[in-house]
Amino acid sequence: MKVLIVVPAYNEAKNLPILIPNIHRYGWESLVINDGSTDNTAEVLEEIGCAHLNLINNVGLAGVTQIGFMYAHEHNYDAVIVTDGDGQHPPKFISSLVKGIEEGNDYVVGSRFITAKKPMTMRMIGSRLICFAIWLKTGVKVSDPTSGMRALGKNLLEDFAENMNFIAEPDALTYVLKKGYNFKEVQVDMLEREEGESYFHNPLKSISFMYQTLMSILFLR
Amino acid sequence: MNVVYIPIGLRILLILASILLVLFVIVSARKSQLDVRYAILWVSWAIAILIIGIWPELAYLISKAIGMQSVTNFVFLLMILLLFLLSYYSYIKMSKMNKELKKLNYELAVLKGIKKESEKEE
Numbered sequence: 240m241k242v243l244i245v246v247p248a249y250n251e252a253k254n255l256p257i258l259i260p261n262i263h264r265y266g267w268e269s270l271v272i273n274d275g276s277t278d279n280t281a282e283v284l285e286e287i288g289c290a291h292l293n294l295i296n297n298v299g300l301a302g303v304t305q306i307g308f309m310y311a312h313e314h315n316y317d318a319v320i321v322t323d324g325d326g327q328h329p330p331k332f333i334s335s336l337v338k339g340i341e342e343g344n345d346y347v348v349g350s351r352f353i354t355a356k357k358p359m360t361m362r363m364i365g366s367r368l369i370c371f372a373i374w375l376k377t378g379v380k381v382s383d384p385t386s387g388m389r390a391l392g393k394n395l396l397e398d399f400a401e402n403m404n405f406i407a408e409p410d411a412l413t414y415v416l417k418k419g420y421n422f423k424e425v426q427v428d429m430l431e432r433e434e435g436e437s438y439f440h441n442p443l444k445s446i447s448f449m450y451q452t453l454m455s456i457l458f459l460r
Numbered sequence: 461m462n463v464v465y466i467p468i469g470l471r472i473l474l475i476l477a478s479i480l481l482v483l484f485v486i487v488s489a490r491k492s493q494l495d496v497r498y499a500i501l502w503v504s505w506a507i508a509i510l511i512i513g514i515w516p517e518l519a520y521l522i523s524k525a526i527g528m529q530s531v532t533n534f535v536f537l538l539m540i541l542l543l544f545l546l547s548y549y550s551y552i553k554m555s556k557m558n559k560e561l562k563k564l565n566y567e568l569a570v571l572k573g574i575k576k577e578s579e580k581e582e
Contacts, residue, residue: 295567296560402492410496454500458482459489 242337243316244269245307247300248324250276252283255324259289262322262330270310271324274303305403308391312400320390328388332427336390345420347390348412349427350383357382365449369409372456377416382424384409395420407448410455417460465520465531466512474513474535481506501549505542512538 244267248255255271262269270290273280275297284291292306304321311319318340322328332349339347357363369384385408391399395415405411415422466474482503489499512519512535523534 295563404489404492404496406496406500451497451500454503455496458503459486459496459499 240317240337240341241315242267242318242320243307243311243314244320244322244330244333245304245311246271246322246324247274247303247307248272248276248280249274249297249300249303250278250280251324251326252276252278252280254326255280255283256287258322258324258326258330259287262333263289265330265333267320267330267333270307272303272307274298274300301403301405301407305399308396308400308403312396316396317393318390319396321387323387327429327431329428329430332388332425335425335427336388339423339425340390340392342423343421344423345392345395346412346415346422348381348383348386348408348422348424349388349429350381350386350424351427351429352382353424353426355426362445365445368449369452369456372453373409373413373416376413376456376460379416379422381412384412386427386429388427388429406451406455409452410460413456413460466516466535467532470532470535471513471516474509478506478510478513481509501546505546508542 244262246255246258246262246269248271251258259269259271268290270292271284273284273291273293275294281293284293292310294303294306298306307321308319318337320333320336322330322333328349336347336349351357357366366383366385370381373379373381373384387408389408398418399411403411405414412422485494485499485502485506488494489496494502516531519534519538520531523531526534528534528537
């Protein structure tokens with residue numbers, strides 16, 4: 240099976256030199272997509288010497304992943320794994336996602352909370368709210384709707400490469416469930432990001448994200 | 461006693477308009493004609509119109525607070541204000557897209573120039 244690891248990266252010059260060799264150590268083929276970073280990510284990628292695309296404009300996470308899917312679809316890959324460029328998704332779990340695709344699933348999500356319990360932090364209360372909205376809309380119980388570590392099989396890859404109109408992972412997941420694709424969750428552990436600051440550090444952005452995500456799940460899927 | 465703050469005809473119009481708006485937006489978003497972020501803006505607007513339609517007391521309270529005589533006028537003012545904001549937002553987006561287009565144009569022109577040069581050398 241031809242598998243491509245897509246790594247969206249925006250200002251990740253410090254994390255990529257650790258992450259990419261780590262992915263290659265497990266024998267996977269990767270493609271880093273540099274989303275018009277303003278730091279020296281482009282030079283760092285050249286230094287590492289890995290396959291990458293440098294986007295001229297900043298298109299945002301959803302746009303970057305779609306570009307990854309377009310590339311993989313055009314080059315006839317059987318599966319794509321999305322792994323964040325900030326190093327919070329350990330490459331050792333890629334194989335369990337690939338296994339999920341090999342079992343015949345179209346969408347495999349790396350979930351932190353299959354065997355572990357979900358903590359009661361602000362962020363996880365948001366996650367519970369999203370789970371509830373997805374359950375309302377599709378009747379399916381998911382454990383980690385915001386997980387960015389996921390794998391797509393060939394059919395879904397074609398679908399997403401052509402049209403992707405999502406805020407983020409939760410409403411994409413809702414779309415997948417509503418369309419009747421085969422879906423599976425596998426247990427993964429995630430790390431705290433090593434360098435740089437998360438987008439959700441800003442509470443206003445978190446609220447806006449929650450609102451948009453819930454609206455998209457409830458009204459537009 | 462139930463006081464009607466907004467004429468019943470206008471209320472029905474508001475409710476119908478908001479339902480139609482939501483339906484239009486959902487169809488366009490599902491067909492990927494409309495970006496999901498903009499779709500959410502329009503759906504939110506439709507919900508706001510719906511709230512005024514089914515709960516005119518809210519519009520009455522606000523219009524009284526800002527010293528407007530008629531609630532109907534307040535509804536019009538609100539619509540104009542929202543349209544104004546939305547149009548401003550789209551101008552900002554347009555300017556950003558212009559900037560990006562310029563960048564793309566430049567990069568493409570440079571690439572084409574490099575290609576011509578290398579053909580000459582051959």
